Structures are given as C-alpha cells and as structure tokens.
Amino acid sequence: MSFDLLGLNAEILKAVQEQNFTEPTPIQQQAIPVVLSGKDLMASAQTGTGKTAGFVLPILQQLTELQTKTASYSSAHKGKRPLYALILAPTRELAAQIGDNIRDYSRYLPIRSLVVFGGVSINPQMMKLRGGVDILVATPGRLLDLVQKNALDLTTVKVLVLDEADRMLDMGFIHDIRRVIAKLPKKRQNLMFSATFSDEITQLAKSILHSPQSIAVAKVNSASEQITQYVHRVDKSRKRELLSYLIGKDRWQQVLIFTRTKYGANHLAEQLTKDGIKASAIHGNKSQGARTKALADFKSGQITALVATDIAARGLDIEQLPYVVNYDLPHVAEDYVHRIGRTGRAQNKGQAISLVCVDELPQLKAIEKLLKAPIPEMTTAGFTVNPSIKATPAKKIAQRPKKKVLK
Structure with a gap:
C-alpha cells in the first residue's frame, strides 16, 4: 500500500516523502483511516512501529480540512488560535520527539504546534502560548501548571491523544490525566496508544473512549522478532x-x-x-x-x-x-x-x-x-560464573501484580 491511498493531502504527502517513507507501516495502514473517520481508537503497537505518524498524519489532515472549510480558523490567524489537538506523553523525551514529527510532517502547512514539559522554565512556554497553537504536545504535570496559570484554554480541543498510556499509569499520572480530561469538552475524538493493555488500561479506556475501534499489530507483551x-x-x-x-x-x-x-x-x-x-x-x-x-x-x-x-x-x-x-x-x-x-x-x-x-x-x-520462551545463553571465554557465589536474600520478583479494584 502507498501513502497516496490513505486520504492525505499533497502537502502532507510531500513532507512524508522527504522523510524517506514510501509505504505505511501496519499500524499506520490501520490507524490513519480510523482517525480520519472521526471514531475513537484504542491501539496496541510495539515501539518502533511508526505509531506516532499513525495519529499525527490524520490529525494534520483533519486540521487542514477544518482550516479550509471554517472561516473562524482563517480569521484566527489574526488573533489567538483555538487549540485543536492535545497530545499527552509520559516523558519529556517522548513529547519532544512527537513534536519533532509534527514539525517534520507539517512543514508545508499553516499549522502552529508546541511542546511543553517540566524541568525547564514555564515562562517561555507561556509566552509562546499567547498567540495560541493548533497542536499541543505536553506531559500531564506541566499541562496542568499552564492551565492553573490561565495560559491555556482546553475548551476548544477536538482531538485528545494519550500516547504510551500504560507508561503514564506506571508513572502515577492517572489522577493528572483525569484532571485534564475534566477540563476538556465532552464532545471530542479520543485516541489511546499503548504497548500493553492491562486491566487498568482497559478500565481507563472504558472511562474515556466512546465505542472505540480496536487495533493490535503485535502480540501483547512480546519482543520484536527483529x-x-x-x-x-x-x-x-x-x-x-x-x-x-x-x-x-x-x-x-x-x-x-x-x-x-x-x-x-x-x-x-x-x-x-x-x-x-x-x-x-x-x-x-x-x-x-x-x-x-x-x-x-x-x-x-x-x-x-x-x-x-x-x-x-x-x-x-x-x-x-x-x-x-x-x-x-x-x-x-x-x-x-x-x-x-x-x-x-x-x-x-x-x-x-x-x-x-x-x-x-x-x-x-x-x-x-x-x-513464553527461554532466552538463549551466550558465553565469553574468561568470564565463567563462579559456582561458589550464592544469591543474596532478596524480595521475590515477579510480573507486575494486578491492582485490586474497589467495587
């Protein structure tokens, strides 16, 4: 399949081509049409599968179409732009890389995007938000800081993306996520991407997503065959x-x-x-x-x-x-x-x-x-294990325990 068949405009396709991508990955083939249809999405994909483009490209297409059709978006260039898409990521590094992808794919579009995260001064971020942005990538904590300082209006958001949702739960962001969602309009499109789907993730999805389409392009909790x-x-x-x-x-x-x-x-x-x-x-x-x-x-x-x-x-x-x-x-x-x-x-x-x-x-x-398989062993001459060394007492290590849910 070619990117030409996914319903993306010429400016987006040109930017994709300049990144030396010729064929969409399986997650992109499945996710892009779902996002363009306006439906909610619950997607499971291993890292390195191209999932970021799976939501960034259709969001850019949606936003471009809205800018073309809606007079308010044209006039918004003179004033403060309404925030169209909010993308939440668990770490600064992931947020920055999503931001890089948006910049690369939107280079021929009249779209303004911004990445915000903690660990750096909040003032420059507030200054950049004054004129408004179309797409905001944020870590949950810094996003709430900006909302508290009235630097950001979330009531115009039409698309919410939760990337690495399982990692956000692992890092204790569940309460921050719920606080953010409470400030968003109820009518919006929700996209959730996660490497794994635990019971906690499934419960979170049920509370956020509405009749979502489900996509899985790899076995859950499996390593790449490459x-x-x-x-x-x-x-x-x-x-x-x-x-x-x-x-x-x-x-x-x-x-x-x-x-x-x-x-x-x-x-x-x-x-x-x-x-x-x-x-x-x-x-x-x-x-x-x-x-x-x-x-x-x-x-x-x-x-x-x-x-x-x-x-x-x-x-x-x-x-x-x-x-x-x-x-x-x-x-x-x-x-x-x-x-x-x-x-x-x-x-x-x-x-x-x-x-x-x-x-x-x-x-x-x-x-x-x-x-569900043993990992092959390798050896190196001169580094044989000393059998006389015994394990020191330690707590029992197992797979992540399931948290009890109060009924």
Missing part, C-alpha cells in the same frame, strides 16, 4: 569488566545500557570512560539540558555508550540502534520488553544482551515467563 536476544551469565563483580570487553572486542559504535538506579548509571558511565569508552548517563536527576545533550551526542556518534535508567525505556527514538544491554535486569518483567524495544525498530535488526548475575535469576525467570 531483535536477537541473549542472556550472559556473569558474576556481579565482573559485569563492568565483561561489558567493556564486549564493546571493545566487537568494536561497538553505539550501545544503550540500562541500569536499575541513577547512581548505578552515573557510576557505570564513569567506569566505562576510565576504560577508554566514551560514555554519558541519562536519568531523572539530570537537568533537561544535560539529558538533551547526552542524547544528541549519542545520536551523532560523539559518545559510544549511553547509560540510562528506565526513564529512557520509552520514547527514545535512536535510528538504527544496533545494541541494547541490560546491565541490571528490571524489577518488572514488562519493562524488559520496553527496554530492548529501543533496538530492532522499523525494518532494522538489533541485538539485546542481558548481563545476569545469580541474584537476578528470579527476574530472568519472570521475563522468560512473560515472553
């Missing part, structure tokens, strides 16, 4: 040594490494740097400027290793990322899928390696239970 996964058993004290060896031996140019803690990310980045591997850390305690610079340096090849906590497991879009390493396994099995989903995106192949010490065998068991 990712080759390995487990490398190793003693905890030798993890960093093994990681440095693997990077050097195979001359990795770009690797995203996940640690469990912010301190661990900083420490590992420092150790890798001492080993002669250019590395930076990215996590929630870093300023937005530091996070943006680290990500830019990683994408441009100025650093080889980007060490991250789970804040980077969603929303990071790194083109053709070849390697992901789980230096520490995540506490929650589902987070493993999101972490390794940073590689093997679009049509590219990727490799995910998990360095597992004896203490992490319960996490590994939970992950393999989630995947």
